[in-house]
Amino acid sequence: MSKDNIIAFLVEDKPGVLFNISNMFRRRGFNINSISVGNAEDTGISRMTITIDAEGRSLNQVVEQLDKMVDVIEVKRLDKLRTVIRELMLVKLRTIDPMAREEALGYINSNHGLILDIEPESIIAEVTGEPEKLDNFLEQVKSIGIVEMSRTGITALEKGQLKLKRSELNG
Amino acid sequence: MVEMNGSQALWESLMKEGAKNVFGLPGGSVIPLCDEMLKQDIRFILARHEQGAAHMADGYARASGEVGVCLATSGPGATNLITGIASANIDSSPVVALCGQVARELIGTDAFQEVDIIGVSASVTKYNIQTRSAAEIPYAVKTAFQIANTGRKGAVLIDLPKDVTTEIMDVKFPENIVFRGYHPVYQPDRREIEWAATLLARADKPVIIAGGGIISSGASQELVSLSEYLMAPTAITLMGKGAFPADHPLSLGLCGMHGTCAANTMVSEADVLLIIGARLTDRTTGSVKTFAPNAKIIHIDIDRSEIDKNIDTVTRVIGDAKISLQKILHHLSILRSSTATNDVWRKKCQELREVNGVSKTNGDYLKAPEVVKTLRKALARDSIVTTEVGQCQMWAALHYDAYLPRTFLTSGGLGTMGWGFPAAIGAKAAKPNVTVVDIAGDGSFGMTENNLATSVKEDLPVIVMILNNNMLGMVAQWQRLFFGHRYSAVELKKTPDFVKLAQAYGAEGVRVESYQELEAAIRRAIKSEIATVIDVPIDPEENVLPIVPPGMGLKDALMEA
Numbered sequence: 001m002s003k004d005n006i007i008a009f010l011v012e013d014k015p016g017v018l019f020n021i022s023n024m025f026r027r028r029g030f031n032i033n034s035i036s037v038g039n040a041e042d043t044g045i046s047r048m049t050i051t052i053d054a055e056g057r058s059l060n061q062v063v064e065q066l067d068k069m070v071d072v073i074e075v076k077r078l079d080k081l082r083t084v085i086r087e088l089m090l091v092k093l094r095t096i097d098p099m100a101r102e103e104a105l106g107y108i109n110s111n112h113g114l115i116l117d118i119e120p121e122s123i124i125a126e127v128t129g130e131p132e133k134l135d136n137f138l139e140q141v142k143s144i145g146i147v148e149m150s151r152t153g154i155t156a157l158e159k160g161q162l163k164l165k166r167s168e169l170n171g
Numbered sequence: 172m173v174e175m176n177g178s179q180a181l182w183e184s185l186m187k188e189g190a191k192n193v194f195g196l197p198g199g200s201v202i203p204l205c206d207e208m209l210k211q212d213i214r215f216i217l218a219r220h221e222q223g224a225a226h227m228a229d230g231y232a233r234a235s236g237e238v239g240v241c242l243a244t245s246g247p248g249a250t251n252l253i254t255g256i257a258s259a260n261i262d263s264s265p266v267v268a269l270c271g272q273v274a275r276e277l278i279g280t281d282a283f284q285e286v287d288i289i290g291v292s293a294s295v296t297k298y299n300i301q302t303r304s305a306a307e308i309p310y311a312v313k314t315a316f317q318i319a320n321t322g323r324k325g326a327v328l329i330d331l332p333k334d335v336t337t338e339i340m341d342v343k344f345p346e347n348i349v350f351r352g353y354h355p356v357y358q359p360d361r362r363e364i365e366w367a368a369t370l371l372a373r374a375d376k377p378v379i380i381a382g383g384g385i386i387s388s389g390a391s392q393e394l395v396s397l398s399e400y401l402m403a404p405t406a407i408t409l410m411g412k413g414a415f416p417a418d419h420p421l422s423l424g425l426c427g428m429h430g431t432c433a434a435n436t437m438v439s440e441a442d443v444l445l446i447i448g449a450r451l452t453d454r455t456t457g458s459v460k461t462f463a464p465n466a467k468i469i470h471i472d473i474d475r476s477e478i479d480k481n482i483d484t485v486t487r488v489i490g491d492a493k494i495s496l497q498k499i500l501h502h503l504s505i506l507r508s509s510t511a512t513n514d515v516w517r518k519k520c521q522e523l524r525e526v527n528g529v530s531k532t533n534g535d536y537l538k539a540p541e542v543v544k545t546l547r548k549a550l551a552r553d554s555i556v557t558t559e560v561g562q563c564q565m566w567a568a569l570h571y572d573a574y575l576p577r578t579f580l581t582s583g584g585l586g587t588m589g590w591g592f593p594a595a596i597g598a599k600a601a602k603p604n605v606t607v608v609d610i611a612g613d614g615s616f617g618m619t620e621n622n623l624a625t626s627v628k629e630d631l632p633v634i635v636m637i638l639n640n641n642m643l644g645m646v647a648q649w650q651r652l653f654f655g656h657r658y659s660a661v662e663l664k665k666t667p668d669f670v671k672l673a674q675a676y677g678a679e680g681v682r683v684e685s686y687q688e689l690e691a692a693i694r695r696a697i698k699s700e701i702a703t704v705i706d707v708p709i710d711p712e713e714n715v716l717p718i719v720p721p722g723m724g725l726k727d728a729l730m731e732a
Contacts, residue, residue, distance in 0.1 A: 012351065012352065016289060016293075016301075019290070019293065020293055023293050023294055024294075027294045045351075057479060057480075057483075060479060061476065061480060064475055064476035064478075064480075067476070068474065068475070068476050069352065070297070070298045070350060070352055072352045073351045073352040074352075
């Protein structure tokens with residue numbers, strides 16, 4: 001993740017837009033590490049956040065090719081130092097052994113995680129943070145036994161006055 | 172608000188956009204559209220294959236500068252358009268493709284003649300739209316024309332479910348569409364202009380490469396002015412042919428894999444290289460490592476994503492070519508009172524213009540470069556030439572002198588065999604009083620020859636001059652030069668007889684054996700009111716030269732083979 005670059009962009013919320021974007025990534029040979037999509041502050045607009053292991057000409061091309069698409073409204077490469085970055089992860093851990101359960105609860109607490117489900121054989125934890133934190137958590141609980149997991153990919157907002165949408169486009 | 176059915180809304184929208192011709196072929200899902208068309212003042216030109224219809228629309232667009240429109244039915248009709256749409260889009264030609272689609276409730280059920288043409292066309296169009304109600308049609312048409320014909324131009328597809336074309340609704344015709352995510356930049360940044368002008372003013376050995384952007388923005392006059400002001404020898408890309416008059420003393424001709432000695436040498440030696448409206452593909456640059464190694468590169472383009480895509484630049488100008496050149500010229504006049512006088516550089520340009528590639532040929536065959544030059548002599552200055560793809564295209568690019576924009580039309584980016592003939596028909600529809608000639612090869616012409624029926628029956632007489640070597644010539648040339656002279660799957664074995672073929676369609680067909688016969692045949696064909704196919708047998712072993720071997724630099728061109 002630390003090497004990855006983050007690009008956030010606003011798109012028209014209509015059918016086929018996600019297809020067109022992923023199709024462009026495929027066609028141009030851009031390798032996306034994560035993608036997350038959801039509503040933006042204005043109705044009819046979605047916000048996407050991608051991470052990509054690319055730099056220089058290739059990173060520049062990702063931004064320009066996105067910008068060129070008719071349904072892409074705004075594109076920006078985010079400066080990590082001036083951006084709040086979060087990812088959410090759900091992990092199901094195997095906890096038949098009471099010792100393992102004890103250990104798991106310890107790691108979840110120390111990572112400020114939440115316990116969403118407890119069954120005799122397993123528990124589901126929610127952990128949120130920067131991707132590195134999630135990686136560390138996974139490293140810690142690996143020996144306990146991960147049954148399955150799901151990560152959302154990162155979402156991000158710039159700090160302070162910075163924002164993705166240019167002011168003249170408001171409304 | 173006016174109450175009407177979707178088909179009527181479509182035709183009225185097209186006429187509001189100024190469309191006069193539609194090239195196409197009907198089928199089940201567009202029968203309502205065709206029926207409604209009978210009441211409209213629009214010319215439908217019936218193609219005999221949808222690929223031809225798309226190329227006709229493309230040729231129409233390139234010859235006229237207006238949007239070309241083609242129409243096909245759902246499923247196979249729509250997929251047959253795809254090669255034509257892709258050819259237009261990659262060459263930034265404004266084409267709007269109208270496709271029938273199965274009725275809304277059948278979409279997604281694999282119904283008869285259903286193809287997901289929105290999905291299929293996504294990577295070969297600038298934009299595509301499926302209309303989900305009759306009321307959306309005028310918006311879709313307005314959007315399509317606006318996007319196709321602004322910024323970097325391209326192809327837009329509209330998918331029209333059959334029941335949408337019969338649905339009766341209150342419809343409104345929008346004057347203009349405002350896009351949140353589409354804002355082509357025409358006005359260049361002042362600092363970019365100043366920096367470009369400063370670099371150009373300081374150049375000792377300036378060279379210009381002009382691409383298709385000059386033609387689509389109508390910047391030929393400005394290009395000539397700038398070239399003369401800087402005394403900068405000017406090369407063209409394949410798409411830029413016609414942007415700069417071939418008989419101008421500063422003209423270098425084609426740059427790239429089959430570029431002239433003059434263009435490739437001068438580009439390689441330039442200290443400042445100005446590239447205008449060109450994509451700089453591998454066919455133009457040769458090996459990027461050795462492309463213009465000493466040059467500070469300035470790139471002007473309306474499409475920001477082209478800058479630094481293939482070649483690193485020192486500076487850029489994002490904007491319309493015509494406006495950008497006007498501003499650079501203006502700024503140059505502030506920077507410098509007199510024009511440049513690098514006589515050594517100009518003299519070198521003159522000398523190199525005399526150097527040509529030479530192919531060995533056998534026997535008494537007519538030589539392809541001479542055939543092309545004979546055609547040029549017989550044609551008026553404003554005649555339009557289209558080309559097929561392969562050797563015929565490169566001979567045309569090297570040896571046919573184009574003087575005016577929109578008089579040399581060719582499938583540059585996609586290199587679509589079979590493009591030239593239907594494109595010529597489209598060009599003829601745009602310019603009925605101008606002679607239109609397709610410089611063809613026997614292989615390419617065979618791919619869309621059925622459009623002879625369209626040419627004859629729709630009264631769009633064009634001339635097809637076939638450089639007939641009984642070969643898929645360019646592949647054969649590569650096999651001779653780079654694959655140990657082993658021919659594989661390239662021999663066409665004198666089939667068909669193109670004279671008889673032309674006659675079977677009611678066209679004229681003639682075979683010529685000498686330059687005199689050729690010239691006479693062309694002159695007769697120009698006066699003829701029917702399409703003419705001129706079959707010109709040439710040597711199967713003749714090579715297009717120069718050629719830069721694949722992976723090599725522009726200075727490594729083979730001049731003889």
